[in-house]
Amino acid sequence: MTSITGRDVEHIFESLRKGLVPERGIDTFAVGIEKQRNELHRQLELVGSHEGSIKFLRGGYGCGKTFMARLALLDAQARGFATSFVVVSDNDLHFHRFDDVYRKVMTELGTASCPRGALGDILDRWIGAVEETLVNAGVDDTADDFDERVRKRLNEDLVSLTGGNAPEDFIRVIQTIFDLKQDGNVVDAGALISWLCGSGNVAASAKKVAQVKGDIGSRDALHYLRGVLEIVKAAGYKGLVIVIDEAETILRMRKDSRHKSLNGIRQIADAASSYPGLLWLFTGTAEFFDTRHGVAGLTPLHDRIRFISSGGFASLRQAQLELKPFDTERLKAVALRLREIYPGQDRSRLESAVSQEFIERLVANVTAGFKGDVGIVPRQFLREFVTQMDLVEENKDYSPAEQYGFKPTELSTEEQTVLSGTNGNRESKDDELVPTEDAW
Structure with missing residues (x-):
């Protein structure tokens, strides 16, 4: 098992309590x-x-x-x-x-270092890499024309990396973002990064600085994605x-x-x-x-x-x-892993109260609640299992073996279908074949 931080452990169990898939750990x-x-x-x-x-x-x-x-x-x-x-x-x-x-x-x-909205950080890394390349080539970074050299190299790299297929607005906005950052105008630079991310709420004044009009359209979006991809790779x-x-x-x-x-x-x-x-x-x-x-x-x-x-x-x-459905043995294995990383104060009490025998009983009870369908139960099972560990942690007198009882709660549509015994396949009133024309 890989090492994991305490923050990630807390994130895992908070997500499972809500019936969600954790994003980390x-x-x-x-x-x-x-x-x-x-x-x-x-x-x-x-x-x-x-x-x-x-x-x-x-x-x-x-x-x-x-x-x-x-x-x-x-x-x-x-x-x-x-x-x-x-x-x-x-x-x-x-x-x-x-x-x-x-x-x-x-x-x-x-x-890995910026979980969301990372384009600005990626651009900074790419610009930094270009500057480092020029310095390593002997260019004086204190010279008056250094920024212009960097700007020229950015443009050359963009044209080269995208094969000349990047939209003109894409290249112009990148150049303008660099110029604005060098001038200390982080507000307009940030606004143009938002525009480059597809936002439709960028002020006209910021777009005017880069000489762009309107927003990124559906037909151009794939070309912009190609440009972003190349910048991602150029950033390392x-x-x-x-x-x-x-x-x-x-x-x-x-x-x-x-x-x-x-x-x-x-x-x-x-x-x-x-x-x-x-x-x-x-x-x-x-x-x-x-x-x-x-x-x-x-x-x-x-x-x-x-x-x-x-x-x-x-x-x-x-x-x-x-991907294959869960089976009983896999549910047990997941439960044991989670018990191993649970952030409890009394490890011996946790392992005694939430024993392997109790885990097997929990799997059987939750599965029975869904008419024996093991494949449908993971979300409910994991939420229920974490709840049992929480109760043991919070209450010294709580004994899962004596006081536990399972009843499905907050069912999804799919879980409701299993419990009701109805056919989950959607009957389409409109079963026409999909036309083959291009959409974008």
Whole structure:
């Protein structure tokens, strides 16, 4: 088990108490997913060697898709990548508008040292690297023309790195940000960084400084992402990993939005190899991938990423990486790991009260509460397990073996479906195939 800070431990248990996947420290209780994790490590090696790639995590509710995606980002940051974690939403993220996707990617852009909104820090690191390169080449950093030399080198690097394909506004805004920072105008520089991140709330006065009008549009967003990717690499990072979580949300969108969103994924998949250093990682349910109102309804995309199995075996290296449901032994193993890192004052009492025998009983009781479906219980089980450890920690007279009783609470839609015994498959009244025209 890797070392973990006290702050991360607190974050883990606070997240689990709320039924959420922690954002840090999750490798300490990642069990039973070694093969899938190794495949994602292989993907990181590919993009780290200047390849562009896309991967799809496939699994039912409770299989740990979000957990696996979060773990992939932590592994990526540990290997020197910048990352971004985006959740598909029909409220604040319309996936059929790529300017919306770009804005969320940039908002969630992070590194090991800067968890969110890291573009400003990345730009500073890149500018610092350019300055260091010039100084090492013998240029006097106290000379009057040093800033102009740096500015010229930044422009040359941008044109070279992007193959001359970066939008003119992109290059001009980068140059202006550098000039403003050198002049000490951090307010306008910050405003232009926000504009570069896709914000639509930047004052016209700040945009006027860089001679740009309007905001980044849907058709230009991929080109801006290419420019950001190259800056990320020029700043010393190996590349960029973008997670698009809960892609199945697209199935709940209106027909026109759903069609455009699926076409958007097709365009990303088609272009992935032309973005060296970038890994796209989508998560989705089998319904999203296999039904006619999902990926299977868009033949060009389905043909490229379809899931293939033979005799119950599926290659980890195909486009879709399958995550298996939890089983009893895996739940027990996770519980033991969590008990090991729980920040309790009386370790011997915790291990005695929350014994392996009690853990086995808890697994059985929670599973029974969901009609024996082990795969559906991880969220409820982990929340219940942490609650039992909290009760032991807070109350000297509390005995889980004598006083524990489980009843499912705050059920998700999927959990309600299991308990009700109804068919969870959504019947689509509009089962038309997805049109093949470009969306963006």
